[in-house]
Amino acid sequence: xxxxxxxxxxxxxxxxxxIISEKIHRTILAMIGAILMITLGIVDQDTAIHxxxxxxxxxxxxxxxxxxxxxKTGLFKYIALKAAKVSKGKPKRIMIALAVITAVSSAxxxxxxxxxxMVPVTLSIxxxxxxxxxxxxxxQIIASNVGGTATLIGDPPNIMIGSAVKxxxxxxxxxxxxxxxxxxxxxxxxxxxxxxxxxxxxxxELQQRIMEMDERTMITDxxxxxxxxxxxxxxxxxxxxxxxxxxxxATVALAGAFLLLLITGEHMLEEALQHVEWTTLFFxxxxxxxxxxxxxxxxxxxxxxxxxxxxxxxxxxxxxLILWLSAIASAxxxxxxxVATMIPMIQDMGTMGITNLEPLxxxxxxxxxxxxxxxxxxxxxxxxxxxxxGKEGYPISFMKYLKIGFPLMILSIVLSSIYLYVRYLM
Amino acid sequence: xxxxxxxSSIIEIRESANEQxxxxxxxxxxxxxxxxxxxxxxxxxxxxxxxxxxxxYVYKNHEYQxxxxxxxxxxxxxxxxxxxxxxxVQWDE
Numbered sequence: 196x197x198x199x200x201x202x203x204x205x206x207x208x209x210x211x212x213x214i215i216s217e218k219i220h221r222t223i224l225a226m227i228g229a230i231l232m233i234t235l236g237i238v239d240q241d242t243a244i245h246x247x248x249x250x251x252x253x254x255x256x257x258x259x260x261x262x263x264x265x266x267k268t269g270l271f272k273y274i275a276l277k278a279a280k281v282s283k284g285k286p287k288r289i290m291i292a293l294a295v296i297t298a299v300s301s302a303x304x305x306x307x308x309x310x311x312x313m314v315p316v317t318l319s320i321x322x323x324x325x326x327x328x329x330x331x332x333x334x335q336i337i338a339s340n341v342g343g344t345a346t347l348i349g350d351p352p353n354i355m356i357g358s359a360v361k362x363x364x365x366x367x368x369x370x371x372x373x374x375x376x377x378x379x380x381x382x383x384x385x386x387x388x389x390x391x392x393x394x395x396x397x398x399x400e401l402q403q404r405i406m407e408m409d410e411r412t413m414i415t416d417x418x419x420x421x422x423x424x425x426x427x428x429x430x431x432x433x434x435x436x437x438x439x440x441x442x443x444x445a446t447v448a449l450a451g452a453f454l455l456l457l458i459t460g461e462h463m464l465e466e467a468l469q470h471v472e473w474t475t476l477f478f479x480x481x482x483x484x485x486x487x488x489x490x491x492x493x494x495x496x497x498x499x500x501x502x503x504x505x506x507x508x509x510x511x512x513x514x515x516l517i518l519w520l521s522a523i524a525s526a527x528x529x530x531x532x533x534v535a536t537m538i539p540m541i542q543d544m545g546t547m548g549i550t551n552l553e554p555l556x557x558x559x560x561x562x563x564x565x566x567x568x569x570x571x572x573x574x575x576x577x578x579x580x581x582x583x584x585g586k587e588g589y590p591i592s593f594m595k596y597l598k599i600g601f602p603l604m605i606l607s608i609v610l611s612s613i614y615l616y617v618r619y620l621m
Numbered sequence: 622x623x624x625x626x627x628x629s630s631i632i633e634i635r636e637s638a639n640e641q642x643x644x645x646x647x648x649x650x651x652x653x654x655x656x657x658x659x660x661x662x663x664x665x666x667x668x669x670x671x672x673x674x675x676x677x678y679v680y681k682n683h684e685y686q687x688x689x690x691x692x693x694x695x696x697x698x699x700x701x702x703x704x705x706x707x708x709x710v711q712w713d714e
Binding site for chain 2: 314315318319322323325404407408409412413583586587588
């Protein structure tokens with residue numbers, strides 16, 4: 196192996212280990228890794244910039260702005276309370292309704308944003324019913340990761356895969372991943388009831404209080420809400436049509452974001468840009484360059500070669516390897532760097548004789564997104580909910596979550612294996 | 622102990638205690654200005670970083686419910702005072 200490849204592996208592994216240790220912010224580490232790749236001459240600056248996927252970044256920025264402004268309207272509180280009333284104030288029904296709302300929202304919004312909007316209203320409803328909010332919060336964590344799997348914009352791994360593989364459009368993500376996401380969610384709902392049903396009992400008087408509440412007061416700015424819903428609707432239509440009109444998904448998201456800013460007025464601009472998570476964007480930039488070092492020195496190609504050797508190039512075996520490896524890795528590690536590494540590897544497999552890469556992309560998407568349910572550190576949304584719950588006096592420990600999340604994650608990967616086999620490999 | 626008085630022609634306050642919280646049922650009788658003041662109390666606790674300090678619920682007929690964590694009782698009373706929903710607040714032995 197060439198000296199530069201050894202350097203690239205060394206930098207990558209050290210940075211990866213430091214990211215896992217969580218001692219230093221992952222964005223700082225990824226950017227330092229990227230800078231090392233360039234300054235040590237492993238990749239030149241032009242090549243490094245070429246490897247940064249601006250479609251991923253643009254899509255993230257656009258959606259962050261749209262969602263940031265929409266979250267100010269009180270829409271989520273309204274929907275959650277309305278669902279509680281439709282559920283007649285009954286805790287089990289509310290738990291299921293909120294899990295489904297979380298899953299659907301996570302399909303179209305970032306998971307972290309979704310849970311950040313759901314947690315306060317969940318705590319409010321459960322306090323009114325005088326029941327433990329943990330079953331609600333845990334089911335929402337799990338639902339957010341399942342829902343995020345369903346679309347191109349639902350979870351960062353899908354955004355990255357969709358950006359890297361031009362043939363995989365918004366519609367193809369929905370038509371290939373939404374069915375299995377729905378199957379998994381439907382399989383989870385009775386399990387949620389079996390696990391938590393007896394722990395969330397309330398009295399008819401308290402349930403009646405929910406029924407008497409006025410959900411219309413939750414909408415804080417009706418005019419802004421109409422504008423947001425119009426733009427969000429247009430943006431989603433744009434995603435459906437993006438390939439037809441020859442536009443990248445980032446262009447659609449950014450067009451939506453700046454159209455919304457145009458109609459809401461300049462006063463929103465500064466605040467909207469504060470919703471852009473610059474740390475996440477720089478984390479992505481750092482990772483793209485970090486992985487480019489492995490790509491340019493041939494390390495990724497070598498790994499792909501070995502994976503094909505291991506599976507004999509058999510599509511079924513390769514798909515299953517990617518699915519299960521992605522799921523287990525994503526349960527314990529950050530799925531973004533993992534997917535950033537896997538994308539060029541799968542692309543290389545295409546040049547090594549595997550003709551139909553589509554099942555491999557779906558295996559990666561399913562493994563990386565659903566794997567996040569396995570442990571508390573598997574996805575950012577899990578940590579955000581655990582952090583908020585802990586602060587409010589309801590700690591979710593690593594082990595407590597593991598006992599619930601890991602078996603459910605395994606179930607989802609078993610269902611995904613069957614789905615992949617039946618739909619693509621049989 | 623913190624006690625308070627209010628103008629019963631513009632507002633009606635019922636206070637009760639449960640295991641871990643104090644509950645307030647407040648009814649605005651004095652028109653939109655009173656509703657607006659109650660909403661400001663609600664916003665004040667919604668906009669801080671603690672989610673479980675004060676939960677607020679809005680009902681029909683200008684009725685509001687606040688579930689207040691014991692350790693935020695004084696802060697809540699002082700917020701009612703700040704927005705002129707109370708006339709007097711004082712410490713009693």
